[in-house]
Amino acid sequence: MNSLDLPKAPAETRIVVAMSGGVDSSVTAALLKAEGYDVVGITLQLYDGGATPKRAGACCAGQDIADARRTAEILGIPHYVLDYEDKFRQSVINPFAESYLAGETPIPCVACNQTVKFRDLLATARDLGADALATGHYIESRLNGAHRSLYRPADLDRDQSYFLYATTQEQIDFLRFPLGRLTKPETREIAARFDLGVASKPDSQDICFVAKGRYSDVIAKLKPDAGAPGDLVHVDGRHLGEHAGIVNFTIGQRRGLGLASGEPLYVVAINARTRTVTVGPREALATRRLALRDVNWLGGEPLHEAAARERSLFVKIRSTRPPAPARLGLGGGEVFVELAAGEEGVSPGQACVFYDGEGAGVEVLGGGVIARTEPVSAASRAA
The missing domain is CATH 2.40.30.10 (Translation factors)
Structure with missing residues (x-):
């Protein structure tokens, strides 16, 4: 049994590493390579970087692919870039838009892990003869009887279990998370020790395909009728005016309501069928x-x-x-x-x-x- 709880010696164990171009996945690849595993790096091109401008804190852009490729060169491991744009659009972006138009607040990172990464990429890893797929997520995986279980990581400030809850048992058994017992500062120290150029690279933030952090711009592009007007009503039944589309509102929102009121008002309900946005005092939330x-x-x-x-x-x-x-x-x-x-x-x-x-x-x-x-x-x- 090796360090990944797999039966073969590291040199005979192929591990596909999902390399996003960031410090976490780069260190994951470096650690496994240093232990003698047969490491193969794969980077997914998920969206058109030209259509979605690169910004500070974004992920999955063209520079990230270049960073992942450079890391693979430093480590001396094979590296492949796979075009998953169609899969990403069908499995993540389109459902995100539909959910948002239904008055919900979806979390596309959950859908991305559930489908593109842990369904499609995992299948590709198996096709490459991999014994496991490793990622740079901060979550721990351990044997628990006949199967593996997921556990919150050592660094709770970086805990990514919230985005990985939909991982199935079959996927968990094939996945490995080498950073689960490390803190983020320790990860950066390891990156510096391996002379990886991404050691000080900023963490990715926000949703990768949402330019300038504006959900409404993406929805409006995908669904031109998203701006259909509707009624703004108070929880007590009063009609307060009209809005320019439910896509501009989320539950709990206070700013940008376009209302003059003597009391703070919050969005407490969104009815997509009638395009009605209901607001009320904080206690109504x-x-x-x-x-x-x-x-x-x-x-x-x-x-x-x-x-x-x-x-x-x-x-x-x-x-x-x-x-x-x-x-x-x-x-x-x-x-x-x-x-x-x-x-x-x-x-x-x-x-x-x-x-x-x-x-x-x-x-x-x-x-x-x-x-x-x-x-x-x-x-x-x-x-």
Whole structure:
């Protein structure tokens, strides 16, 4: 058994490394190469860098491909660039636009990992005779009985488990995450030690295909009718005016409403069918119960059994928040999560990720997409 829990000696073990051109995936390749593995680097071209201008903090652009190629040259490993633009558009960009127009707040990075990277790239890795696919994600993978399980990493500031909850058991068994026990400063130190040019390269941020960070510009280009006007209404039933398209709003939004009001107002609901945007005071954003769809359960017992006994767990509904206590349940044929403490501004389309605890090293139990939220009633708030 080698360091990746694979049966062959490193020299006889082929590992495909997904190389984005950043410091994390570059160090992943360097560490595995130094251990003697047969490393093959693959970089995915996901979108037209000319159509989507390069900006600070973006990923997957032309410069990133050049950086990945240069790293592979330094390490002396073969490197391939695969054109996945069509796959990326069909599996990530188009569903992102559809979800946004449905009044949701989708997370395309989850879809990208779920489809393009861990479905399509994983299949390519197998075609190349790889024994595993390694990435630079900050998440840990360990043997847990007959299979592998996912765990929060040592560096909680870099925890990427929120974006990887949809990884299936079959994929987890084939994937490896060598950076799971490292901190980001340690990763940069290793990059410098290997004389990699990306040692001080800034981290990628935001969504790679969203130029200038404006979702509405991308949606308007893909869906020209996205700007259809609709009504702005208050939760108390008052008609406040018209808006220029639901694409310009997200749940919890306060700025840019175009309303003159004596009280702070927030977007509390979006009805895509009627193109109605409902606003209200901050307390109208409060929720405790989340109905989920497309649940990927990685716990040991079957999902329906865990939900039927209302299993206690921890959940994250935002990537930047720590896990919070919750209860898993079943109701009306749906899986739901009951939050121990209320939360504000939760939008359909966001992810709700399950954990078996709240600190470093706790197991990731899967998660699902938030289908809808139930507002906290005035009575329960008063109570």
